[in-house]
Amino acid sequence: MQQKSKPKLAVWKFASCDGCQLSLLDCEDELLAVTEEVEIAYFPEASRAVIKGPYDISLVEGSITTQHDAEKIHHVRHASRFLMTIGACATAGGIQALRNFKDVKQLVPMVYANPKYIETLNKSTPIADHVFVDFELRGCPINKAQLLEVISAYLHGRKPNTPRYSVCMECKRNGTPCLMVAHGTPCLGPVTQAGCGALCPLYERGCFGCYGPAETTNTRALSEQWKALGKTPQDLVRAFRTYNAYAEAFRKESDTHES
Amino acid sequence: MKANGATKTTQTKVIKVDMIARVEGEGALYVKIKNRTVTDVEFRIFEPPRLFEALLRGRAYSEAPDITARICGICPVAYQMSAVHAIENAFGITVDNTIRNLRRLLYCGEWIESHVLHIYMLHAPDFLGYADAIQLAHDYPDIVNRGLALKKAGNDIVRVLGGREIHPINVRVGGFYHLPTKQDFGALLDKLKWARDAAIETARWTGSLPFPDADYDYEFVALHHPDEYPMIEGRLLSSKGLNIAVSEYDNYFAEEHLARSNALYSFLKGRGAYFVGPMARYNLNFEQLTPLAKETALSSGIGTTCTNPFKSIIVRAVETVYACDHAIQIIENYNPPENSPDVIHTRSGTGYGCTEAPRGILYHRYRLDDAGSILDAKIVPPTSQNQKVIEDDLRRVVETNLDLPDEQITMQCEQVIRNYDPCISCATHFLHLHVDRM
Numbered sequence: 001m002q003q004k005s006k007p008k009l010a011v012w013k014f015a016s017c018d019g020c021q022l023s024l025l026d027c028e029d030e031l032l033a034v035t036e037e038v039e040i041a042y043f044p045e046a047s048r049a050v051i052k053g054p055y056d057i058s059l060v061e062g063s064i065t066t067q068h069d070a071e072k073i074h075h076v077r078h079a080s081r082f083l084m085t086i087g088a089c090a091t092a093g094g095i096q097a098l099r100n101f102k103d104v105k106q107l108v109p110m111v112y113a114n115p116k117y118i119e120t121l122n123k124s125t126p127i128a129d130h131v132f133v134d135f136e137l138r139g140c141p142i143n144k145a146q147l148l149e150v151i152s153a154y155l156h157g158r159k160p161n162t163p164r165y166s167v168c169m170e171c172k173r174n175g176t177p178c179l180m181v182a183h184g185t186p187c188l189g190p191v192t193q194a195g196c197g198a199l200c201p202l203y204e205r206g207c208f209g210c211y212g213p214a215e216t217t218n219t220r221a222l223s224e225q226w227k228a229l230g231k232t233p234q235d236l237v238r239a240f241r242t243y244n245a246y247a248e249a250f251r252k253e254s255d256t257h258e259s
Numbered sequence: 260m261k262a263n264g265a266t267k268t269t270q271t272k273v274i275k276v277d278m279i280a281r282v283e284g285e286g287a288l289y290v291k292i293k294n295r296t297v298t299d300v301e302f303r304i305f306e307p308p309r310l311f312e313a314l315l316r317g318r319a320y321s322e323a324p325d326i327t328a329r330i331c332g333i334c335p336v337a338y339q340m341s342a343v344h345a346i347e348n349a350f351g352i353t354v355d356n357t358i359r360n361l362r363r364l365l366y367c368g369e370w371i372e373s374h375v376l377h378i379y380m381l382h383a384p385d386f387l388g389y390a391d392a393i394q395l396a397h398d399y400p401d402i403v404n405r406g407l408a409l410k411k412a413g414n415d416i417v418r419v420l421g422g423r424e425i426h427p428i429n430v431r432v433g434g435f436y437h438l439p440t441k442q443d444f445g446a447l448l449d450k451l452k453w454a455r456d457a458a459i460e461t462a463r464w465t466g467s468l469p470f471p472d473a474d475y476d477y478e479f480v481a482l483h484h485p486d487e488y489p490m491i492e493g494r495l496l497s498s499k500g501l502n503i504a505v506s507e508y509d510n511y512f513a514e515e516h517l518a519r520s521n522a523l524y525s526f527l528k529g530r531g532a533y534f535v536g537p538m539a540r541y542n543l544n545f546e547q548l549t550p551l552a553k554e555t556a557l558s559s560g561i562g563t564t565c566t567n568p569f570k571s572i573i574v575r576a577v578e579t580v581y582a583c584d585h586a587i588q589i590i591e592n593y594n595p596p597e598n599s600p601d602v603i604h605t606r607s608g609t610g611y612g613c614t615e616a617p618r619g620i621l622y623h624r625y626r627l628d629d630a631g632s633i634l635d636a637k638i639v640p641p642t643s644q645n646q647k648v649i650e651d652d653l654r655r656v657v658e659t660n661l662d663l664p665d666e667q668i669t670m671q672c673e674q675v676i677r678n679y680d681p682c683i684s685c686a687t688h689f690l691h692l693h694v695d696r697m
Contacts, residue, residue: 015309110635
């Protein structure tokens with residue numbers, strides 16, 4: 001039987017911790033099966049072999065924080081049919097977007113003795129601020145089952161099943177009693193997108209929003225509830241400003257509590 | 260990656276690699292050779308700076324373990340462990356033995372996952388002449404499948420205890436959000452017993468790989484603890500006589516910032532380059548290994564010390580045996596404590612933490628106010644500590660192989676770098692290969 005040529009997959013990295021691309025290598029049971037279906041054409045973290053583009057699927061990790069990267073992402077887009085961003089850095093700017101609320105010129109000398117050697121932009125921005133993105137996969141880090149779901153959906157030409165409702169739905173499904181109601185534990189679950197399996201509440205911890213804002217959120221009502229539990233405006237600013245600080249819903253809510 | 264731009268004039272030669280493959284993060288290498296002398300070796304880290312130490316200012320102490328975990332997706336547990344120990348040091352908190360053992364268990368999971376990833380997927384292809392583990396799998400499917408299953412066993416520990424493999428969610432200052440039950444570990448134990456055997460096979464297999472002669476006089480630095488192989492606690496020892504408390508780190512070690520790299524270069528004051536990681540731990544702590552790990556090491560081609568950086572692959576496998584063995588001990592002896600203390604009493608002060616990340620010592624220092632807000636933070640990852648030693652090794656390998664074609668020198672240089680399993684995401688505040696012959 002004649003073998004059809006496999007779709008080519010590329011993995012690109014911008015400012016990030018490498019965790020989301022590692023998710024692909026963490027698919028220990030599925031990795032070799034994935035390589036039966038797609039050809040890993042560019043993945044420097046895993047291989048020194050490079051197959052030239054264009055690529056059918058590009059996974060993009062990381063945020064844009066340098067002029068060099070702001071230019072490179074256009075080349076990546078140009079070389080990619082289906083461009084999918086993976087993780088909070090690529091979809092919302094990541095933890096490094098905390099700089100967006102400050103003056104980066106004051107931050108650099110806190111870390112580097114010779115700030116003049118450092119080239120960096122004022123803001124850390126998501127990929128979609130720079131180029132058209134075909135699909136955004138959320139999470140800090142992404143859920144590897146969702147990654148496999150999106151790749152296989154692409155291969156079969158169907159829509160991926162990655163719900164945009166809140167973590168609360170997953171808690172209900174897990175049968176986890178509401179931490180806020182039952183224990184008075186502050187939780188970002190009501191405004192945070194599902195996908196992690198409502199992990200933190202399973203471990204007796206309030207959600208800290210690492211999957212970013214859900215599709216529809218009422219952050220204001222949640223903030224009132226946090227205040228009723230004794231949290232201060234400063235606590236709220238910090239809570240909304242973590243791994244998805246620059247995502248619109250979280251950014252706007254944090255701004256309202258900043259004095 | 261291919262060497263690019265190798266330019267030959269009569270006597271000058273440049274070798275460069277713009278992006279080094281099979282390392283975590285982005286780095287490059289530049290080597291300049293003039294009149295058959297290596298004049299410049301630069302191992303350059305161009306991973307963009309993310310400014311973690313600055314972003315930590317004003318954050319609550321309780322956020323530090325999760326925020327610093329985001330420095331590295333490969334070794335988040337290391338960041339969480341150094342952070343909690345530094346903060347507990349500042350607050351004067353001592354955790355009980357059960358929490359301490361659970362922390363060591365979590366670390367065992369990360370060592371297994373990270374070491375096995377490096378052994379099978381990043382390092383072994385160099386010795387066997389493959390571009391990656393996927394190509395290796397075409398010819399040796401059983402070997403690669405063993406590696407993947409072993410890696411998974413490590414990840415399983417992190418997932419059960421930490422909630423998920425990457426950026427686990429269960430670690431907090433003072434202990435864990437949720438203490439596991441004995442039943443939670445039920446399925447793990449059998450997997451780990453299989454993993455321990457697979458790790459022994461891995462060590463024997465790595466011992467059979469072809470190694471170049473390369474024994475150098477390094478200064479190894481690692482934690483040392485009289486009663487256990489070092490992970491979360493101990494004094495800082497070196498193979499050349501250093502013996503200090505973690506809180507004295509800043510008196511003996513310093514960092515410099517060079518134009519070529521977004522990583523800071525660490526050095527021992529008045530002494531220079533030093534070597535951290537599995538080989539350093541092994542050389543300073545052989546006696547603390549379990550009998551099974553010792554026996555595996557000695558039957559896999561290394562002595563009680565190892566100074567050939569290429570053989571670090573064997574040492575990683577020995578540490579994997581240790582981590583499986585130790586994890587089994589911890590689980591077998593585990594009894595959940597009644598309750599870990601929920602209330603943390605904050606106080607102003609400075610806290611120091613140093614733990615053994617898979618790649619070597621990871622130092623954290625925090626200055627905190629009364630309420631536990633972070634005033635300033637200092638983080639020194641293992642890769643920036645190894646950066647000088649890596650450049651020294653590169654210089655030696657180029658000098659001994661001057662007559663080889665560029666493509667082969669490039670390959671050897673890359674392998675030298677991969678000996679250290681550098682994690683460039685961590686070190687940025689860290690690589691392209693470029694050899695310049697003049």
